[in-house]
Amino acid sequence: MSRKANVLAIPAIGKLDRKIGQLSQQLAQALRNAIHKGELKAGDMLPSTRSLAASLELARGTVLEAFEQLVAEGFLESKRGSGTCVIFSPQTIPSPKVEPTGDIFLTESAQKFARVAERIKTLSPRPFAVSVPVGDTAPDDIWRKIGNRIRARGPGAPSGYGEPQGVRPLREAICEYVRKSRSVHCTPEQIIITSGTQQGLYLATQILLDSGDTAWVEDPGYPGMTDIFETAARDRKMVRIPVDAEGLDVEAGKVIAPQARAAFVTPSHQYPLGMPLSMSRRAALIDWAKTNHAWVIEDDYDSEMRYAGQPFPALQGMGPNNVIYLGTFSKILFPSLRLGYVIAPEPLINAFNGARILMDRHPPSADQYVLAKFMSEGHLNxxxxxxxxxxxxxxxxxxxxxxxxxxxxxxxxxxxxxxxxxxxxxxxxxxxxxxxxxxxxxxxxxxxxxxxxxxxxxxxxxxxxxxxxxxxxxxxxxxxxxxxxxxxxxxxx
Ligand SMILES: Cc1ncc(COP(=O)(O)O)c(C=O)c1O
Missing domain, CATH: 3.90.1150.10 (Aspartate Aminotransferase, domain 1)
Structure with a gap:
């Protein structure tokens, strides 16, 4: 009578793909998966190599090789005379909270970042998406002409790595522009070109706050800001400070978190409500920052667009040593350009440069030169x-x-x-x-x-x-x- 091997109930092993080969590696992976999914737990005895080989129609040496590999990795233990047993379960070591999605395990961090992608979706360019350049004002022709010129001869052509701070002509053009149009006090040495305000906000949370530090964030406020704290700021905390008809309620901030190290604000045009921060609140905010050696991060995203009178001057002018100013070209030019800037007191510049190097070194140089020409030739104004x-x-x-x-x-x-x-x-x-x-x-x-x-x-x-x-x-x-x-x-x- 022929002896038929028992078919083993280890569902994760499933069918091995003989076309791909490397059967012992496939078997080892299937056993790892079964352990991760909890189908095999610490203490479970595995069938003998002989019976597993028979049930899977493999050579016994193939099964032996897979077992040896998993013994070496600490999943299994082989005891002479008593067989091979599972010694590792995901629960036997403190593991981060993970969520199974098929065979892929997501860390808590991965899950948080994935939720941001679900929450902040790019909207189709139809009413009422924000920041869609208006057809009659989009500077297409002039932008293309300058781009062709710059790329054809000179600085916009392919080149090596650039300075993390950004190209000098663009920093000079921005310096001139913000001094005149936003009453910002700065030199080109204080400007760092970013790939937009979003990056400036991210860098600011990394550089200006230490572990355990707290920052004021407006309530309501910009999700691109609050999601940084909820997702990527690790153990830096935000406290939400209410906004009323005059903008951020500075007195409330002083009560809720007097020792905060930073305040993130949209003083020209509160996001999303739209009011400016009143003069008395501006003075109170700068005063608090000076007294507490705190930073004010001024997100000046669309201040140029004021329809009743002149735009409000930037807060930075009232406290250049305490304010980190964030500007963007997404609103006044077009968001796909991905260019913005941070203006910071000089002692912080190297920290921003270092963080830039680790993040993405610098935005593409060619577009920076095109924008510098666009500004210096008067087209932006x-x-x-x-x-x-x-x-x-x-x-x-x-x-x-x-x-x-x-x-x-x-x-x-x-x-x-x-x-x-x-x-x-x-x-x-x-x-x-x-x-x-x-x-x-x-x-x-x-x-x-x-x-x-x-x-x-x-x-x-x-x-x-x-x-x-x-x-x-x-x-x-x-x-x-x-x-x-x-x-x-x-x-x-
Ligand atoms: C309040 C606010 N801050 C920052 C940004 C981000 O701008 P950027 O495109 O420069 O990253 C936006 C964009 O809509 C915004 O509304």
Whole structure:
């Protein structure tokens, strides 16, 4: 009578792929997986090499080789006379919280970063996405001409590594620009070119805060900022400080976290609400920073776009030794450029340079030279003048369309006289549901509720101003009005 081997119940082993070969490695991996998944636990006896080889139709030497490998890796132990036993379970050592996704195990950090990608999705360039360059103001032709010129001869051509601080002509052009247009006090030596304000915020949390330090962050505030603290700041903590009609409530900050090492603020145009930080609050914030040797990180993302009078001067001018100024070209030129800048007191510059080297060395040099020429030849200032009047008109059309097409019982626009977006408050609605339905209806929206700290949220959506014709704005506002009316009927049922 032929003796038939027992078929073993180790599901993770499954079928080995004979076409690929390396059968002992495949078997070892299958056993590792079974141990990680808990199908084999510490203390379990494995079948003999002979019976496992028979059931898997392998040479016994192949199984022996796999066992030896796993013994060497500390998964198995072989005892003469009593067989081979599993000695490792994932629980037998303190392991980080991991989440199985098929055969891949995600660390807690990986899960947090993945959640950011879920939360911050790039919106399609249709109403009301923010920062879509307006067709009539996009500087396409001049940008292309300067780019061709610079790339063809000279500095924009392929070259070696550049300075982490960024190319000198661009730092000079930015210095000139911010001194005149933003009342910022600086020299080109204090400027570090970044790949946008997002990177400046990330660098600031790495450089300005030590382990255990606390920073003030506005409530509500920019998710690109709060998500850094929630995801990547390790043991640096944020405390949320309320914002009222004058911007960040500095007195509240002093009560909630008087010893904070830094305050992250949007003084020209609070994100997302839109008001500027009042003069008295500015003075109080700088005073607190000086007294506590704290840093103020000024995110000046769209301050150039003020429609009623001149833009507010930057906070940096009131306390150049305490303020780290972050500027970006995403709003005034176009976000795909990925260029911005940090302006910091000189003693910090080397720290920023070091962090840049470790992160990405520097942004592409060629685009930095193109931008430097664009600025030094006066195109940026001309472009800004044109943009301001186009955006003022877009803002007027948007307000007019909302008034005409959305019932005031359903929604209210937050008043603001600057910036490239407005908040539409939606009391009683779940704004995430509005965003979902809006996207289905072809409208790009962002919910405001998750920009607040837990328990303080209010419902609303961001409406971006740029990039769209008057007809597109009217059509999208009309759709949004219908959608809100339908949702409110469903809520009443
Ligand atoms: C308040 C605020 N800060 C920073 C940024 C990031 O800008 P950048 O594109 O320069 O990274 C944005 C972009 O929308 C923003 O709204």
């Amino acid at each position: 001309r472009h800004l003048r044109k943009m301001r009047s186009v955006y003022a008109e877009k803002r007027r059309v948007l307000m007019e369309a909302v008034t005409a097409l959305i019932s005031p019982d359903l929604a209210t626009l937050q008043p603001t006289d600057q910036g490239m977006h407005m908040v539409l408050w939606l009391p009683g609605f779940d704004d995430r549901e509005v965003v979902r339905k809006g996207i289905e209806a072809g409208i790009s929206l962002r919910a405001v509720s998750h920009m607040f700290s837990a328990g303080n949220s209010e419902s609303g959506v961001l409406l971006g101003l740029g990039g769209f014709t008057d007809e597109e704005i009217y059509a999208a506002v009309g759709k949004l009005g219908q959608l809100l009316a339908a949702m409110s009927r469903d809520l009443l049922l």
